[in-house]
Amino acid sequence: MAPTVRSNPLRDPRDRRLPRLPDASALVVFGATGDLARKKLIPAVYDLFDRGLLPPGFVLLGFARRDWSDAEFVEFARESAEKGARTPFREEVWDRLAGSIRFLQGSFDDDAAFDRLASTLEDLERTHGIGGNAAFYLSIPPSAFPVVLKQMQRTNLASAQEAGGWRRVVIEKPFGHDLVSARELNALVDDVFTPSGVYRIDHYLGKETVQNLFALRFANNLFEPIWNSQFVDSVQITMAEDVGIGTRAGFYDETGAARDVLQNHLLQLLALTAMEEPVSFGAETIRTEKLKVLRAVSLPTDLARYAVRGQYEQGWLAGERVPGYLDEKDIPPDSRTETFAAVRLGIETRRWAGVPFYLRTGKRLPRRVTEIAIVFKKAPHLPFDQTDTAELGNNQLVIRVQPDEGVTMKFGSKVPGSAMEVRDVAMDFLFGEAFTEALPEAYERLILDVLLGDATLFPNNAEVEESWRIVDPLEEYWANTTPHRYRAGSWGPAAADEMLAADGRRWRRP
Amino acid sequence: MTTLWDTTGSEVVKALSAERRAAGALAFGLALTLVVVVDEKHVSEAEGAATLAASAHPCRLLIVVRRQIESPHPRLDAEVSIGGRLGPGEAVVMRMSGRLALHAESVVLPLLAPDAPVVTWWHDEPPTRIAYDPLGVFADRRVTDVTATPDPLSALFQRAADFAPGDTDLSWTRLTPWRTLLAAAFDTVSDQPDSAVITTGRANPSAQLFAGWLQNKLDIPVTVEEIGTRPDITKVTVSLGGSELAIARTDSRTAKISRSGYPDRVLPLPSRGVGELLAEELRRLDDDEVFGEALGTWSGLPHLGARSPHREHIWRDPMDKSVTVASTVPPSGSAPQAGATSSAGSTPPVGLSGSTARSDRPAAAPTGPGSAATDTSKAGGA
Numbered sequence: 001m002a003p004t005v006r007s008n009p010l011r012d013p014r015d016r017r018l019p020r021l022p023d024a025s026a027l028v029v030f031g032a033t034g035d036l037a038r039k040k041l042i043p044a045v046y047d048l049f050d051r052g053l054l055p056p057g058f059v060l061l062g063f064a065r066r067d068w069s070d071a072e073f074v075e076f077a078r079e080s081a082e083k084g085a086r087t088p089f090r091e092e093v094w095d096r097l098a099g100s101i102r103f104l105q106g107s108f109d110d111d112a113a114f115d116r117l118a119s120t121l122e123d124l125e126r127t128h129g130i131g132g133n134a135a136f137y138l139s140i141p142p143s144a145f146p147v148v149l150k151q152m153q154r155t156n157l158a159s160a161q162e163a164g165g166w167r168r169v170v171i172e173k174p175f176g177h178d179l180v181s182a183r184e185l186n187a188l189v190d191d192v193f194t195p196s197g198v199y200r201i202d203h204y205l206g207k208e209t210v211q212n213l214f215a216l217r218f219a220n221n222l223f224e225p226i227w228n229s230q231f232v233d234s235v236q237i238t239m240a241e242d243v244g245i246g247t248r249a250g251f252y253d254e255t256g257a258a259r260d261v262l263q264n265h266l267l268q269l270l271a272l273t274a275m276e277e278p279v280s281f282g283a284e285t286i287r288t289e290k291l292k293v294l295r296a297v298s299l300p301t302d303l304a305r306y307a308v309r310g311q312y313e314q315g316w317l318a319g320e321r322v323p324g325y326l327d328e329k330d331i332p333p334d335s336r337t338e339t340f341a342a343v344r345l346g347i348e349t350r351r352w353a354g355v356p357f358y359l360r361t362g363k364r365l366p367r368r369v370t371e372i373a374i375v376f377k378k379a380p381h382l383p384f385d386q387t388d389t390a391e392l393g394n395n396q397l398v399i400r401v402q403p404d405e406g407v408t409m410k411f412g413s414k415v416p417g418s419a420m421e422v423r424d425v426a427m428d429f430l431f432g433e434a435f436t437e438a439l440p441e442a443y444e445r446l447i448l449d450v451l452l453g454d455a456t457l458f459p460n461n462a463e464v465e466e467s468w469r470i471v472d473p474l475e476e477y478w479a480n481t482t483p484h485r486y487r488a489g490s491w492g493p494a495a496a497d498e499m500l501a502a503d504g505r506r507w508r509r510p
Numbered sequence: 511m512t513t514l515w516d517t518t519g520s521e522v523v524k525a526l527s528a529e530r531r532a533a534g535a536l537a538f539g540l541a542l543t544l545v546v547v548v549d550e551k552h553v554s555e556a557e558g559a560a561t562l563a564a565s566a567h568p569c570r571l572l573i574v575v576r577r578q579i580e581s582p583h584p585r586l587d588a589e590v591s592i593g594g595r596l597g598p599g600e601a602v603v604m605r606m607s608g609r610l611a612l613h614a615e616s617v618v619l620p621l622l623a624p625d626a627p628v629v630t631w632w633h634d635e636p637p638t639r640i641a642y643d644p645l646g647v648f649a650d651r652r653v654t655d656v657t658a659t660p661d662p663l664s665a666l667f668q669r670a671a672d673f674a675p676g677d678t679d680l681s682w683t684r685l686t687p688w689r690t691l692l693a694a695a696f697d698t699v700s701d702q703p704d705s706a707v708i709t710t711g712r713a714n715p716s717a718q719l720f721a722g723w724l725q726n727k728l729d730i731p732v733t734v735e736e737i738g739t740r741p742d743i744t745k746v747t748v749s750l751g752g753s754e755l756a757i758a759r760t761d762s763r764t765a766k767i768s769r770s771g772y773p774d775r776v777l778p779l780p781s782r783g784v785g786e787l788l789a790e791e792l793r794r795l796d797d798d799e800v801f802g803e804a805l806g807t808w809s810g811l812p813h814l815g816a817r818s819p820h821r822e823h824i825w826r827d828p829m830d831k832s833v834t835v836a837s838t839v840p841p842s843g844s845a846p847q848a849g850a851t852s853s854a855g856s857t858p859p860v861g862l863s864g865s866t867a868r869s870d871r872p873a874a875a876p877t878g879p880g881s882a883a884t885d886t887s888k889a890g891g892a
Contacts, residue, residue, distance in 0.1 A: 009727050010693040015800040017686045017790065021694040049778070052687065056694055056767050056775040092763055096776045129772050131698065 022451030024057025025133035025165070026124055028117070030148060031140040032062030032103070033076065036172065041139065042077045043084030044443035049097045050087045053448055057129040062103045063117060073103035086441055100128065108144050114151040121157070132165025135199075135450050142174060145185060149192045158192045170199045170450055173264050174255065178475065179468035186461040195461060199450045204265045204370070205272075205457040206442030206449075209405040213272050213372075214281070216399070216407065223397070224277070226376070228351045233394055234503075236358045236373040237269050238510050240365035242317060244488075245339070249330035258309065258341040258478070261361040263471045265370075267294065268459060269401070270357055273372055274347050283455035287463065294466040298346040303477045305502060308484065308495045310340035312364040315488035322364060322488045338483045339363045342496040343474060344503075356503065360496060364488035369510040370401040384420060391423040396508070406430040511591040518586065519617040525590040526602060526621065533592040542795065543623045545645055546573045548633040553603075555784070556633040561597040562785025567792040570623045571601040574645060576611035579828060584608035586617060612827065615644035627651065627795045631788060635659045639672050641821040653791050655680040655784075656715050657741075666715040670809035675797035675819040681715035682801050683787040687779050688720060688743060691757050695767055701750035706732045709745040717743050722808025723800070724748075742781070 011018065027045065029037055048054050062073050078098070082089045104120060106113020124130050136152065138145060152158045160167045169189060176182030189198050204210055217223060226232070239261055245252040252260065271290040278285040300306035314324040325331060325339050340362030347357065376395040389412070396410040407429045415421040449457055484493035491497075491507065500506050512525045544564065548556040553575055564571050573596075589603040596603075602621060606614055622628055630649035635658050640646040656665035656679055669679055706724050710717035713736075720743065721732040728748075738744065745758040753770035757779075760766050765779035799815050806814040 008693060008696045008699075010689070010696045012727070012800055016794050017683075017798075017800075018690050018693050021690070021697065024698060052690060052778045052780075055697070056691075056777055057698075090763075092761075093778060096764060096778070099776070127773055129698075129775075 019051075019053055020452055021053060021055045022058075022448065022453075023133050023165070024055045024129055024131045025135060025451055026059040026061050026121060026128075026130045027135050027137060027447070027451070028061045028063060028121075029137045029139055030063050030108075031138070032073065033064040033066050033068075034139055036139045037062070038076070038080040039084055040441075040443045041137065041447070042080045043086070044441055044447050046081035046085045046089075046094070046097060047087050047441065047444050048448055050085070050090070050093050055451075057131060058100055059124050059128050059130055060097075060101045061117075061120065061124070062101070063106060063113075064103075065105070065107050067105050068103055070101070070103050074098050074101050077101055086444075108140075108147045108151065111151070111154075114155045114157070118155045118157055121163070130165075132163040133167075134163065134165070135168040135170060137170040139172065142176075142185070145171070146188060149188055153192045158197075160194075160197070166197070166453065167193060168197045168199060168450055168453070169193045170201060172201050174259060175200060175264070175464045176468065177255070177259060179465060179472050182464055182468050186464065190461060196455070198461070199446075199455060199458045200460070200464065201446055202264050202268050202459055203442040203446065204401065205268060205459075206444075206446040207401055207405070208440075209399060209401045210269070210272065211457070212405075212407075213399060218277055227374075229353055229355045231376055232352075232355050233375045233377045234356045234358060234505060235270075235273060236375065236508055237266055237273070237360075237371075238373070238508075239265055239269075239361045239370045240368060240491075240510065241361075241363050242365060242368045244312075244322060244364055245325070245328055245331075249328060253331055253335055253337045256309075256337045256341075257339055257361050257363065258343075258471055258474060262341050262343070262359060263467050264459075264464075266359045266361060267297075267467045267470065268463075269370075269372055270297070270345070270359065271463070273374075274352055274357070276351070281456070283458075286456055287460050290459070291462050291466060293347060293349075294463060294470070296348045296352075297466075297470050298348050299470065299473055300344050300346070303474070306344040306499055307474050307477060308340075308342045308493060308499055309338035309478055309481075310342075310362065310486045310493035310496065311335075311337070311483040312339050312362075312488045313485050315364070315490065317364060317366070317489035324488065336482055338478065340365075340483070340486060340492045340496070341474075342492065342499060344499065345470070358500065358505075358507070360492065360507070362486075362492050365491055366489055367510070368403065371510050372399040372401065373397070373508050373510075374399075375505075375508070384422065388420045389422045391421075393424050398508075404430065511589065511594050514586075514588045514590070516585050517588055519620060522586075522588045522590065522602060522604070522617065523620050525588070526600065529590050529592045530600065541568055542627045542629060542792065543570045543572060543621075544792065545618060545628060545630040545649065546571065546633060547630065547643070547645055548573065548575055550575055550577050550605075552633055557596060557603070559633075559783065559785035559788050560631075561595075561601075562783070563788035563792055564597040564599050564601075566789040568599050569629075569792065570621070570626075571596055571599060572618055572621055573601070573603040574614050574618065575603070575605045576607070576614060577605065578607040579609070579611045581608040584610035586610055613644075615648065618645060619648070622648075629653060629792060629795070631791075633658070633784075636665075636669075638668060639824065640674070640677065641672075641824045642826045644823050647821050647823045650676060651791070651795055651797075652677045653680065653788070654678075657681055661713075662715045663713050663718065666718060666805075667809055670805045670811050670814065673802065673805060673811075673814045674817050674821060675799075675802060675815055678791060678798050678801050679715070679719075680784070680787050680791075682719050682798075682804070683790050684782070685716045685720055685723075685743075686790060687782070688716075688746065688757070689723065691765060691767065691777060691779060692746060692748075695755055695757065695769070699750060699755065701753060703728050703730055703748050703750050705730050706746065706748045707735055708732065708743060709735045709737055709747075710743045711738050711741040712736050714741050714743060718808050719801075719804050720746065722806075723804035726803050726807040 029041060031037060045060055078094060104117055121134055125132060138148060156162045158167050176185045271293045274293045275289040278289045311325045315322060326333050326335060342360035345357045345359060374397040378394055382389050392412040398408040400406050409427045410424055412422040413425040415423050484495045486493040512529060514521055514525060544560060546556050546560050557573060560571055585607050587605045592600045604617060627650040628648060629651040630646050631653040636654035637643040640652055646652050654669060656662045656669060659665040708717050708720050717734050721734050725732045745756060747754060747756040755769045757765050757767050759779060762781050763778060764776055767775045767777060802815040806812060
């Protein structure tokens with residue numbers, strides 16, 4: 001049976017009250033007892049169910065090594081939904097969802113376990129009417145990908161034809177650790193599944209503000225005409241975290257800030273900011289434009305000045321004393337892994353030639369904030385006395401991705417009084433103030449999109465590989481250097497400030 | 511919060527801008543103005559609902575209470591607040607008495623957020639014709655609730671007769687969870703449906719709109735069975751040439767979907783409060799064409815969607831008894847469109863009925879749309 005071809009007479013594109021519901025399907029989570037499942041996936045499934053956005057035939061199937069029964073997994077899921085769900089937790093809602101939760105015990109090299117998984121999915125077709133549709137969420141370390149994918153290939157789990165529905169796979173970053181390993185991984189998943197069945201999660205793209213960037217740029221006539229090198233002086237993209245490395249010492253020390261954040265989140269935000277207008281709002285057309293921008297990204301020649309990395313030392317943050325990176329548990333005392341990275345990139349297109357894109361990310365910075373700041377050129381001529389405009393800076397348009405989702409515009413305004421004095425003022429648009437509670441979590445949106453088969457918000461294999469092409473030379477250069485030190489609770493090493501000062505600019509304080 | 515006793519419209523405007531300055535909210539993300547028309551005895555209910563809706567959709571909230579129209583002294587009392595008990599946005603509660611109550615727009619117009627859409631919601635019985643109420647005339651969207659009237663079905667027919675694109679009724683909003691479930695269940699149905707039965711309590715306008723919608727979309731006879739005392743819809747059954755698809759409410763939050771040959775499923779079917787209904791209305795500010803079609807099919811009045819979305823205010827003085835008597839007569843039958851349906855034979859029969867007695871008759875009974883509608887209104891009142 002092919003997926004339903006006959007159109008549903010009750011669905012009407014003009015009927016915006018009815019939400020899109022996915023096909024009946026199973027969501028299979030590998031590593032279902034892990035942190036991501038507990039903190040994000042299960043709460044998101046609960047929220048989707050509570051909002052009535054899951055289809056009548058939906059099953060959440062957990063797969064993990066622990067020797068648990070269905071009941072034990074349901075109890076685990078219940079606790080995580082209770083803690084992590086955004087919508088109020090209600091017993092009666094949970095009871096209904098609990099009836100659609102199953103657990104399978106097995107290790108990834110256990111043939112019998114995967115045979116059981118295949119037969120369970122067939123059973124679910126009968127008992128829950130999932131229609132042969134399944135999405136496999138690989139919430140497991142990348143080192144386990146090959147063996148799990150091979151198992152799925154062996155048992156025909158990945159074959160949509162065999163199942164008579166659709167089969168999709170969801171993978172989380174890191175998508176490899178350099179271009180070569182990313183290519184290997186892509187070849188493997190795209191081979192087991194089809195390239196269009198692979199969903200790479202970058203949870204930043206699930207955020208409302210990031211999607212609003214499309215609306216801001218392409219639904220308005222106000223911004224696009226000035227969105228180019230003629231008016232834009234520079235672009236700063238910042239993703240700052242106040243937390244340290246937490247319990248991820250082993251992973252983080254091998255990875256570092258550039259691979260962990262710059263390669264995916266920051267480059268995706270850069271692509272969305274700089275891309276040309278897509279010919280339509282579809283997954284393929286948007287990916288095409290993003291890929292074009294990533295291909296046009298150029299690295300600075302003077303890496304010593306324009307590619308800065310740092311490592312935090314002990315300091316004070318939010319009123320608490322925090323240890324330095326080298327003193328964190330399980331970090332080797334001679335580690336040269338960076339916790340801060342800042343880089344100047346260029347985009348070699350007519351639109352962006354000569355406009356520097358400054359990207360920075362770091363841990364133990366003063367506050368948690370992600371924003372894209374478009375800094376405009378100063379007016380070519382000011383018909384005022386120089387003293388009148390002493391306090392006038394560059395106009396700015398800032399897209400605040402998190403927290404306080406919204407847009408700020410900074411421009412000059414006259415200070416009231418008899419003298420002509422112009423000073424910067426900020427105009428704020430807040431997505432939510434007390435309204436934030438209504439904004440869905442990124443994972444809710446992304447899981448729903450996977451089940452709906454909408455790949456608009458997921459980067460594809462070519463984008464991932466192109467991002468590694470940008471990051472690999474930086475890593476190569478950094479391999480023989482020692483990161484600059486910065487105090488925890490400061491905005492990064494002095495070298496990052498000097499990098500902008502050399503261009504006659506300075507970082508915006510987010 | 512500023513409270514103004516026996517004041518003027520200009521004073522209210524001044525108080526609002528003073529509150530804005532004090533709150534530091536000089537550039538507020540105002541998407542719309544919500545005008546709430548409510549009677550004194552339901553003010554706190556309406557305030558609660560509007561506050562909930564306003565917290566989901568930033569808006570300026572203007573609550574208008576008209577009272578003691580017969581009072582010889584016109585008077586305005588107002589309460590202005592930002593980020594207070596009425597939610598995070600700006601809110602003004604106005605009590606108007608005496609002749610001023612008939613000219614509420616003179617106070618409200620200068621308070622509308624500049625160039626933003628206006629939604630007017632009547633918490634209680636809506637005006638017989640929206641055009642009688644100036645607060646409805648300038649609104650881009652008008653939200654009524656026929657369940658607040660003593661005779662909801664004839665009130666619903668009156669909504670159809672008086673319909674203009676941009677009107678919606680909360681009895682339609684209440685139906686969204688039902689329509690969502692049925693549409694989802696239909697995603698996997700490939701059989702041709704041939705008839706449907708909706709089971710409901712007495713005189714439920716939502717059930718009638720459900721019937722109108724199903725009939726419009728599926729082109730099949732739909733019967734409304736009135737059973738039990740609870741006013742809600744309890745079940746919908748669609749027969750699919752031999753097999754059957756049924757959705758039945760099991761409790762206040764859930765429903766069971768059963769289909770021949772498939773396992774039963776239990777899914778959320780929340781019954782929502784007025785605040786949530788209103789929030790759904792504020793989500794979209796263009797006209798709801800699907801509602802217009804469902805209402806048109808149910809009432810038998812054709813081309814509702816093709817009417818002009820604009821209304822002219824019709825002056826009507828409730829103190830003037832001669833006018834009052836004249837205008838309460840034409841609620842249903844004599845509406846201009848009702849009489850003008852000459853193509854009765856070609857339109858699919860309106861197989862819905864307002865009463866248990868009618869449901870015994872074959873659903874496809876060739877009842878002319880006009881007369882069906884008239885019957886319905888009578889049945890509702892019976």
